[in-house]
Amino acid sequence: MHTRIVEVVIMKGRSIFNCYYMNFMSAVCLTMIGPMLPQVSTEFSLGITQMGTLIAFQFAGFTVFTVTAGMVSDRIGKKPVTAAALIILALSCFLISLVRSYEMVCVLLIFIGGGLGIAEAMSNALLSDAVPDNAVFQLNFLQVIFGLGAIIGPILAGVAFSNGVSWRVVYVVLSCFTAILTLFFVTNKIPGLPPQDRIDMQGLKHLIFDKKFLLICLCMFLYTGSESSAWGWMTTYTETVLDFSVFKSSLAVAVFWLAVTVTRLFISLSIKKFDILKLVMILAVCSGITCAIMGVLRNENATWIIIVLLGIACSSQWGLIVTYGTRIYNRNSGTVFSVLMASGSIGMTTVPYMMGIVASTSGSMRFSLAVPAIMFVSISAIFLVFLKNKKLKVES
Secondary structure, rough: OOOHHHHHHHHHHHHEEEEEHHHHHHHHHHHHHHHHEEEEEEHHHHOOHHHHHHHHHHHHHHHHHHHHHHHHHHHHHHHHHHHHHHHHHHHHHHHOOOOOOHHHEEEEHHHHHHHHHHHHHHHHHHHHOOHHHHHHHHHHHHHHHHHHHHHHHHHHHHHHOOOOOOHHHHHHHHEEEEEEHHHHHHHHOOOOOOOOOOHHHHHHHHOOOOOOHHHHHHHHHHHHHHHHHHHHHHHHHHHOOOOOHHHHHHHHHHHHHHHHHHHHHHHHHOOOHHOOHHHHHHHHHHHHHHHHHOEEEEEHHHHHHHHHHHHHOOOOHHHHHHHHOOOOOOOHHHHHHHHHHHHHOOOOOOOHHHHHHHHHOOHHEEEEEEEHHHHHHHHHHHHHHHOOOHHHOOOO
């Protein structure tokens, strides 16, 4: 009996570690696209719109793969789907270091985005399954782990790129670390998927036509699209508009994620003291205001302050929106997480591209910051509807 208890504890501990490692690596790979843009742009002689297309292709793969994987995972289990995603990610990171055409880079970014999307969605779903009694804290703390990866990734990229290391070498390193993660994951036992958690078409239909859930999906679209635009374009923006050095522009992304991570940790540790609805509203409004201010700043010191404030404002919005959304359904966790993730990834696919178009059309990247500013404020308006309309509230 005691031996069985020990085995379960060890299995659960390894599962939690794998989810943390998976989310950490997802963050490193995901945020690499921002610091990489100037190097790839120079190598292939790309314009601003084409640079936005690179971000769009990565998140297009994120969207398509994540939705499909969510439904498949609720049929055959999360482990085989997650293992396949990690293998795809490791291979794609290696292959992108070898290709010599812009078109093939775009194709492989689709697969990298797909692997990342599945890994991130499944790490959340698997962690929720592993610790159902402490899911709210764990899902928010998992975003702290994501933030650590998002801090370390840009810093390492900035150091590498400023010292003449090619972006191709960086992707080879990412491939190796993902391969190690794959070995850790496939050798860990994971409890089987409960029969009642398997999605059926009636359940899926109910899910996608539920008004509350669709509004949460819209918030995921608005938030994730705006956040990814903020850090995705930050390297290019600070380098071209504010004349930051290569290292400083990459460091700006790391500073943003440092502010995000520290604030997420604080909110995670005191999550029970906050009203989720009101907290999201406040954070979203502050995010919109800081984006608008950044668009008019010209002073470097003030820009650093605004980058920190933007990170603080963005911080826990993703985790809080997901937590609020998953309270609507306590079944079909793979599909629920994946639909929410896919909603966000559609935003990541379209919003950075929209910013590129606005920047290209207006002739200045400053005007493009109006796009995420408006979207952040829209999130606050939607959560105000939740707060005022009892029919749209979800019980704690």
